[in-house]
Amino acid sequence: MIPAGELYLLKRSELRESHTLKVARKDGAYSALESILEEKRDPAEVTLVVKNSGLRGRGGAGFPTGLKWTFMPDPEKDTRRRYLAVNADESEPGTCKDRVLMRDDPHCLIEGCLIAAYAMRLEAVYIYVRGEYRLPYDRLQAAIDEARAANLIGDNILGKGFSCEIHMHKGAGAYICGEETGLMESLEGKRGHPRPKPPFPAGFGLWGQPTTVNNVESIFNVPFIINRGADWFRSMGTEASPGNFLCGISGHVRRPGVYEVPLGINAKTILDEYAGGVWKGRSLKAWIPGGSSTGLLPAELIDTPMDHDSIKGTGSMFGTGAMIILDETACTVRASKVIARFYDHESCGQCSQCREGTQWLSEIFSRIEDGHGTMQDIDNLERLSRNMAPGKTICALADAAAIPTLAVIKHFREELEAHVKQGCCPIKTRQESEVLA
Numbered sequence: 001m002i003p004a005g006e007l008y009l010l011k012r013s014e015l016r017e018s019h020t021l022k023v024a025r026k027d028g029a030y031s032a033l034e035s036i037l038e039e040k041r042d043p044a045e046v047t048l049v050v051k052n053s054g055l056r057g058r059g060g061a062g063f064p065t066g067l068k069w070t071f072m073p074d075p076e077k078d079t080r081r082r083y084l085a086v087n088a089d090e091s092e093p094g095t096c097k098d099r100v101l102m103r104d105d106p107h108c109l110i111e112g113c114l115i116a117a118y119a120m121r122l123e124a125v126y127i128y129v130r131g132e133y134r135l136p137y138d139r140l141q142a143a144i145d146e147a148r149a150a151n152l153i154g155d156n157i158l159g160k161g162f163s164c165e166i167h168m169h170k171g172a173g174a175y176i177c178g179e180e181t182g183l184m185e186s187l188e189g190k191r192g193h194p195r196p197k198p199p200f201p202a203g204f205g206l207w208g209q210p211t212t213v214n215n216v217e218s219i220f221n222v223p224f225i226i227n228r229g230a231d232w233f234r235s236m237g238t239e240a241s242p243g244n245f246l247c248g249i250s251g252h253v254r255r256p257g258v259y260e261v262p263l264g265i266n267a268k269t270i271l272d273e274y275a276g277g278v279w280k281g282r283s284l285k286a287w288i289p290g291g292s293s294t295g296l297l298p299a300e301l302i303d304t305p306m307d308h309d310s311i312k313g314t315g316s317m318f319g320t321g322a323m324i325i326l327d328e329t330a331c332t333v334r335a336s337k338v339i340a341r342f343y344d345h346e347s348c349g350q351c352s353q354c355r356e357g358t359q360w361l362s363e364i365f366s367r368i369e370d371g372h373g374t375m376q377d378i379d380n381l382e383r384l385s386r387n388m389a390p391g392k393t394i395c396a397l398a399d400a401a402a403i404p405t406l407a408v409i410k411h412f413r414e415e416l417e418a419h420v421k422q423g424c425c426p427i428k429t430r431q432e433s434e435v436l437a
């Protein structure tokens, strides 16, 4: 086992009843908020600490959190109401980290929301939670109620003149509502159709007011950064991607789970040392670094550091840092079919490239997997994907379907061609003949 380094994101969750205010307070919850209020710190200076920490958003794009906060207009000049929307929709296949944070340490998320609200000088936070996350939702709601009763949420918090409300909203099972503008539409009570950008949320967000959208894990990091400083945060991870992150690892591994690791840790180390290696003594065939939209990589690339720049160097993306492992018996065409079907199902249908493209990708992968595909189908998959992405549609869902398609063609073209040539799935056939032998 490699030295785990300092754990902070999951540390409190090791305590019994860590989700309650009593336990969390005893463990230091709300101390960062208290110090800010006590010292009457300048909100711009609080934002600067987050900016200097180099924290990058954990929702998928890796955009610097502190920098995003500075996009909010100056409240002296723009007197509209302003909001923070916390993205807890977590629906990208493979991703399950925010669920753990909300379930086991909801008060840390609340504290992060309040500090973000103070820094951006806003009075209301909306947390949009994936509908299926019943326990995390209930725990977070109970924590909000407890915090409100303790004068940590609401008017004149702790008697220090700062006021902030936090509201919860339950999603209804649509992946597209995790896209930040789809999320805002949904919060407004409308169908979760992403909005064309610009205008960006900081200028025209919820109900047309300035809004910042941040992922749960991004906000969760904030109290630690305020308490311990930007230099402490930068002492972990890499220069361009500081801090720890929560790696959810699933698929063909011995110990699937959510592990706290420093950014820049080798993907092979996460697989072998944390997740116990590929299950059943089998070897690795392929892996996904950051959720289904980041696509399959071949086993040879498992020695890659898990940080934004290194994963980008493989042609993929760090995404949400959610690794999915496929062992030697897996069929990459079947895996691609499952992924394509998901994006086809979740497309909102506004953009023709996405609406039609995702359906075609799903149909073609199914056809190839069933053994009825042609070589032309493989070329069509590539042509379609290039016409869908990048940046050709209102939101990045089309990219999320195109990127894995291009990745499987790049790294596993032989397996696609073998399906066409043999008129069946060669892997399934090999397994069946081994069973019969």
Ligand SMILES: Cc1cc2nc3c(=O)[nH]c(=O)nc-3n(C[C@H](O)[C@H](O)[C@H](O)COP(=O)(O)O)c2cc1C
Pocket: 056, 057, 058, 059, 060, 061, 062, 063, 065, 068, 087, 088, 089, 090, 091, 092, 175, 176, 177, 178, 179, 180, 181, 213, 214, 215, 216, 218, 219, 395, 396, 397, 400
């Ligand atoms: C189709 C789609 C689905 C998304 N789903 C999520 C999600 O479930 N959770 C999330 O935090 N970000 C999701 N995102 C990214 C958000 O649009 C946004 O970038 C993110 O919430 C910003 O937070 P961050 O800067 O803290 O990472 C999604 C993006 C797309 C295009």
Ligand code: SF4
Pocket: 176, 193, 194, 346, 347, 348, 349, 350, 351, 352, 354, 355, 393, 394, 395, 396, 397, 398
């Ligand atoms: S890219 Fe797809 S999901 Fe996104 S707005 Fe267009 S049709 Fe909807």
